[in-house]
Amino acid sequence: MEYWTPESALVVAAHPDDIEFGCAGTVARWTQEGAQVTYALLTNGAAGSSDPEMTRERLTELREAEQRASAKVVGVDRVEFLGYEDGLLEPTLEVRERIVRLIRRVRPEVVVTTDPTTRYFGDRYINHPDHRAAGEATLAAVIPGSDTRLAYPELLEEGLEPVKLTAVWLTMNTDPNLVVDVTDFIDRKLESLRCHASQMGESSEEDARFIHDLAEWAASKEPFRYGEAFKVFRFDLPLSAPDEL
Numbered sequence: 388m389e390y391w392t393p394e395s396a397l398v399v400a401a402h403p404d405d406i407e408f409g410c411a412g413t414v415a416r417w418t419q420e421g422a423q424v425t426y427a428l429l430t431n432g433a434a435g436s437s438d439p440e441m442t443r444e445r446l447t448e449l450r451e452a453e454q455r456a457s458a459k460v461v462g463v464d465r466v467e468f469l470g471y472e473d474g475l476l477e478p479t480l481e482v483r484e485r486i487v488r489l490i491r492r493v494r495p496e497v498v499v500t501t502d503p504t505t506r507y508f509g510d511r512y513i514n515h516p517d518h519r520a521a522g523e524a525t526l527a528a529v530i531p532g533s534d535t536r537l538a539y540p541e542l543l544e545e546g547l548e549p550v551k552l553t554a555v556w557l558t559m560n561t562d563p564n565l566v567v568d569v570t571d572f573i574d575r576k577l578e579s580l581r582c583h584a585s586q587m588g589e590s591s592e593e594d595a596r597f598i599h600d601l602a603e604w605a606a607s608k609e610p611f612r613y614g615e616a617f618k619v620f621r622f623d624l625p626l627s628a629p630d631e632l
Contacts, residue, residue: 388564388565388619388621389565390565390567390568392416392417392420392421392422393417393422393495393496393497393553393554394421394422394423394496395422395423395424395425395493395494395495395496395497396414396417396422396423396424396425396495396496396497396498396499396556397424397425397427397489397490397493397495397497397498397499398410398414398424398425398426398427398498398499398500399427399429399486399489399498399499399500399521399525400426400427400428400429400500400501400518400521401428401429401430401476401501401515401517401518401520401521402428402430402432402435402450402473402515402517403428403432403435403450403451403453403454403457403583403586404432404450404453404454404457404580404583404586405428405501405518405521406426406457407457407576407579407580407582407583408580408598409501409558409559409615410499410556410558410615410617411457411460411461411575411576411579411580412567412569412572412573412575412576412602412613412615413567413569413572413615413617414461414462414463415460415461415462415569415572415575415576415579416567416568416569416571416572418461418462418463419462419572424461424462424463424465425463425465425466425467425493425495426454426458426463426465426466426467427466427467427468427469427486427489428454428466428467428468428469429469429471429476429482429486429517429520429521429524430469430470430471430472430473430474430475430476430517431443431447431450431451431468431470431471431472431473432446432447432450432451432454432473433446433447433450433472433473434472434473434474435450435473435585435586436585446585449585450583450585450586451468453582453583453584453585453586454466454468454582454583456582457579457580457582457583458579460575460578460579460582461572461575461576461579465493467489469482469485469489473517474516474517475517476516476517476520476521476524477520478503478520478523478524478527479524482520482524483524483527483528483532484528484532484539486524486525486528486532487528487532487533487538487539487542488539488542488545488547490528490529490532490533490550490552491533491542491547491548491549491550492547494550495550495552496552496553496554497552497553497554497555497556498525498529498533498552498554498555498556499555499556499557499558499617500521500522500525500526500555500556500557500558501518501519501521501522501557501558501559502522502557502558502559502560502561502618503519503520503521503522503523503526504519504522505518505519505559505560505561506519508561514559518559522557522559526555529552529555533549533550533552534549534550534551534552535549536548536549551622552622553621553622553623554619554620554621554622554623555619555620556617556618556619557617557618557619557620558615558617560616560617560618562618563605563616563617563618564617564618564619565616565617565618565619566605566606566608566609566614566615566616566617567614567615567616567617568606568609568611568613568614569602569613569614569615570606570611570612570613570614573598573599573602573613576598576602577595577598580594580598599613602614602615
């Protein structure tokens with residue numbers, strides 16, 4: 388798959404900081420190259436603390452502020468919060484409909500989300516169920532929700548017409564077909580990640596090493612040092628051209 392910069396993108400993830408770990412380098416590159424990017428966080432991030440003094444209400448406010456600051460580092464001004472409870476996200480019809488509405492309202496060229504089929508990485512990480520639920524609901528919203536005119540007639544009454552996307556990009560995928568060169572943007576990726584101070588804490592340097600190691604691993608077969616890997620589905624290429632798929 389050949390790299391290209393979309394004119395606009397909607398990135399849908401479960402928690403504040405998911406985007407930073409998964410694709411903030413690519414987002415930084417896109418915005419520098421002129422793309423308009425919107426973030427959408429499905430949960431409130433309220434479960435992400437073991438501090439006995441922290442409350443869910445306070446952490447929700449804190450993580451929203453951290454996410455807005457983090458987005459600005461990579462050139463993103465528009466951040467949407469859908470407010471579902473952290474740790475309890477399910478790919479329900481209600482969640483799907485809200486993502487369909489968001490896609491039709493934002494009208495992006497591409498949608499980026501997490502791969503719902505990834506249950507674990509190696510023998511050290513079990514994927515969070517919210518990550519899988521976010522990807523499942525978003526892919527169901529893309530097809531048939533976002534592009535089928537009669538799928539949601541109530542949205543037509545609101546003036547929200549269908550959207551023909553160019554592509555879907557999946558992060559946290561174990562079988563990528565595109566690695567984006569983020570060598571020039573790795574520092575901005577780390578800066579955006581450090582905005583999530585409630586999650587980084589005293590392990591920020593350890594997390595920085597993890598990000599560098601992961602980006603080097605993603606680019607291990609590429610002619611550049613740091614990369615972010617994606618499974619990309621393109622809808623604007625002819626099915627009769629397998630060499631381009």
